[in-house]
Amino acid sequence: MLMNTHEARLDALRKELKSRGLDGFVIPISDEHMSEYVGAYAQRLAWLTGFGGSAGSAVVLTDATREPAAAMFTDGRYTIQVREQVDPRLYSYESIPQTSIAQWLAEHAPEGAAIGYDAWLHGSRWTEVADKAIAAKGGKLVAVEGNPIDAVWDDQPAPSPAPALVHGDVFAGRSSEAKRAMVAEWLAEKKLDATVITALDSIAWLLNIRGTDVVHTPVALSYVIAHSDGTADLFIAEEKVTPELRQHLGNAVSILPREGFVSGLECLAGKRVSLDPDNAVAAIFHALNHAGAEIVEARDPVILPKAIKNPVEQQGHRDAQERDGAAVSRFLHWLDKAAPKGGVTELSAAARLLGFREMSADLRDTSFNTISGAGPHAALPHYAVSEESDLELAPNSVYLVDSGGQYPAGTTDITRTVWIGPGEPGAEVKDRFTRVLKGHIALDTAIFPKNTAGSQLDVLARHALWQAGVDYAHGTGHGVGSFLGVHEGPQRISKAGSGQPGTDQVLLPGMILSNEPGYYKAGEYGIRIENLVLVVEREIPGSEGDYYGFETLTFVPIERRLVDTSLLTKAEVTWWNAYHAKVRALIAPQLEGAALDWLEAQCAPL
Template identity: 75%
Template sequence: MLMNTHEARLDALRKELKARGLDGFVIPISDEHMSEYVGAYAQRLAWLTGFGGSAGTVVVLTDPALSPSAAIFVDGRYTIQVRDQVDERLFAYESVPQTSPAKWLEAHAPQGAVIGYDAWLHGVKWAEAADKALAGRGGKLVAVDSNPVDAIWEDRPLPSSAPAQVHSGDLAGQSSEAKRAAVSEWLTGKRLDATVITALDSIAWLLNIRGTDVERTPVALSYVIAKADGTADLFIAEEKVTPELRQHLGNAVTIRPRSQFVTGLEELAGKHVAVDPARAVAAIFEVLRKAGASVAEETDPTVLPKAVKNPAEQQGHRDAQARDGAAVSQFLHWLSLEGPRGEVTEMSAADRLEAFRQARGDLRDLSFDTISGAGPNAAICHYRVTDETSLTLQPNSVYLVDSGGQYPDGTTDITRTVWIGPGEPGAEVKDRFTRVLKGHIALAMAVFPKGTTGSQLDVLARYALWQAGIDYAHGTGHGVGSFLSVHEGPQRIAKPSSGQAGSDQPLMPGMFLSNEPGYYKTGEYGIRIENLVLVEPRTIAGAEGEYYGFETLTHVPIERRLVDCSLLTRAELEWWNAYHARVLELIGPQLEGEARAWLEAQCARL
């Protein structure tokens, strides 16, 4: 029997592992910066397996006779997708956090196994846990000199050579000098000499630069070593450096070739150096320790300041949302006309939505691949439409579209679930939609004391669903960057047991978050309602202490045909009407003719 493409690649990898004396190898979706979204050159897992999600890990054992001999690990967002895209004959499906690659290796690796990993793609804590697990079977984890996947990936793309770009100070709201001074003060306060900053969005924020090296995230491939005296070394490919970049960074930032980064780490011998174990790969810790540096494990000092947006960033986001909301509203009007004809596909709908965004001006990229899901595909939380999977939107069905744009003044992210007519939706789907809506409204209306974490608020979004014995398998809210990553920490709204970082971060004024409860019925439909919100101070008469609430930033009509008004309280109806009055106020002046009339009808009081 002939091998398929992924079977042949898996076979080639096993031969490469055997030649290197390895009993297995671990492949994450990651790059040297532990990014969520990675460049094409780093899409090793997708190339090997066909999986198109943004989070996952594969373990391959060299001996194909073992059962299982390979496994792919994904979380609840990708439970359905992984089964659609990855051959179950080749890879066992494993769910996290119920299990992990380390636990799997502890159970399935051969006795005395030598398992390889690329130390430039894994965190140091992961490596320690995996090595400990293997030790229980008399085995060990070893760092490879070069990635064996790269050795067999003959047409692997090269990293982007696009120039880095200067991000306007008017939009950033704070100069790079001021940001570096704050890092300098942080280092001095901790009696540290330097910090190694490897997260691409942290580097972009600190230096007020952007780039086009990673699809959907405007960053430039680089590293920074920031020092206690306020200076910094930027390690970046020479072809990416422009005269404008040099002028912008000034004399306090030394620009060095990216290839000199390891040398730069070795030059920190004898120094006290901060490194973030959640964001820096294991190889960096190893280089520093071998060089004789004293390593302090500290959270990247830019993470929290980046998350707390200044007034310029807040206003920029509102401006971007106003344009984006008009584009999405135009799309929904178009869909209301074209969808019931039975000719629109998931792919053509996503393309049309992007075209509406492009027409509004200043769109630099999408903020992630549009999730355009019709019927059963909408039940796949992080579905990614392809030419092979694209369904036609059927009359009298549910359609879910989760999308966003990257604009110089803000990053957007919005989900709308709509009913494709001409008939009326059934009682079940209206019940489920309304329960999701109730959770969305409860979170939007929340008022909470200073120090409250996202995990403490998460139950508000789930309560109405729990009453019906249903739930959803993803977080309720994530942080959002300012013309940066659409998924930004440290803040998050999720169950305390989610196992994902950020749920214990107190929410602070200036933080952007998403508000996106959902419900998914496998094989039938999916529902999600998402707006972005801003944490803001709230004045309460007689309040004892500081209290906060949310300003809703996204303004696009919510599907009224799916609402069961009998399930809404008076307060929820008042929220709905006030929200849609604001939508009409902001978006109405940007639309004309039939689109304006449609918007007015959608924003009428319930």
């Protein structure tokens, strides 16, 4: 029997592992910075298995005769996608968190196995857990010299050579010098000599630089060591350094070759150095320990200041949302006319939406792969459309589109659920949509005291759904960056706590979050309404303490045909009308002709 492409790649990997004396190897979706989205060169899991999701891992045992000899690990977001893309003859399907890689290895790896891993792609905590599990069977976890997949991936792309870009103060609102001084003050308070910053968005924020090295996230591949005197070492490929970058960074930032990073770590011998275990890979811990540095585990000092947008960044978000809102409104007008006629598919709709966004010269990228879900696919919260799964938007059905754009002024993320006519939606789908809307309004209008965590507000978004005995299985809100990652911590709104283990990050003025309750009926339809909101101070006459609330940032019409007005309170109707009056005020001046007429109709009072 002839091997297919992924079977041949798996066979080549097993031969490579055997030549290295390894009994297995772990392949995550990751890069040297533990990024959410990774560059093409780091898409090792996709190359090996065909899996195109953004989160997952595989384990391959060298002995192909074992049962199972390889496994794919994904969470509930990718239950269907992994089965569509990964050959069940080659991999068993394992669900996280029900089964972990460590548990699987403890059960299926041979006695005394040497299991390889790339220490530049895994966190130190993962290696500790996996090592214990393998040691229980007399085996060991082995850090490889050079990734074995790279050895058999003949046409592996090189890391992006694109230049790093200066992100001017007109967008950043605060100089890199001021940000580095803030880090230096933090180091002094902790009696630390330096901190190693590995998260690409943290580096971008600290130095006021951006890049095009990773799809959806405007960052440049690099590392930073920030010192207690306010200076910093930037380790970055030489071809990415321009005269503009050198002038921007000035004399206080030393620009060094990226391949010199390990040598830079070795220079920290005898120093007290902070490292964030949630962002730094195991190889960095190994290098610092080998050098004789004293490692102090602590949250990356950039994360919280980055999450609290300054006034310039806040206004930038508003400006970006206006441009993006016009693009999405043009798309929804087009969809309203075109889809009922037939021939519009999930892929063609996503492409048309991108086309409307590209009408803005400011668009730099999408902020994530557009979730374009028709009918039953809308019931998959993180559905990823492909040519194989592409569905037509059928008449008299629900369509869900979750998308966003990257603009120098800000990052957008919006979900709208619409009804594809020409008929009228049924009572059940209107009930569910209206309950999702009620939850969205409840969160949008929330007023809460200082020191409130997102997990304390989550129930507001679910209350109306719970009254009908239904719920949704994802978080209600995530943080959003400023021309950076569309998913940004430490803030979030979820049933579970956020922040560091055992703590729960409180919401602070300047933080931006999504507000996105939903409902999903498997195999039939899905609903989600998402706007971005900004945490702001609220002045309350006679209040006894500091109180906060949300400023809405996203302004695009919400599908009125799916609203059951009998379920709305007077206050909720008032919110709807005020929201759409603001939509009209901001978006109408950017539209004309039939699109403007459509917007006027959508924004009419309920």
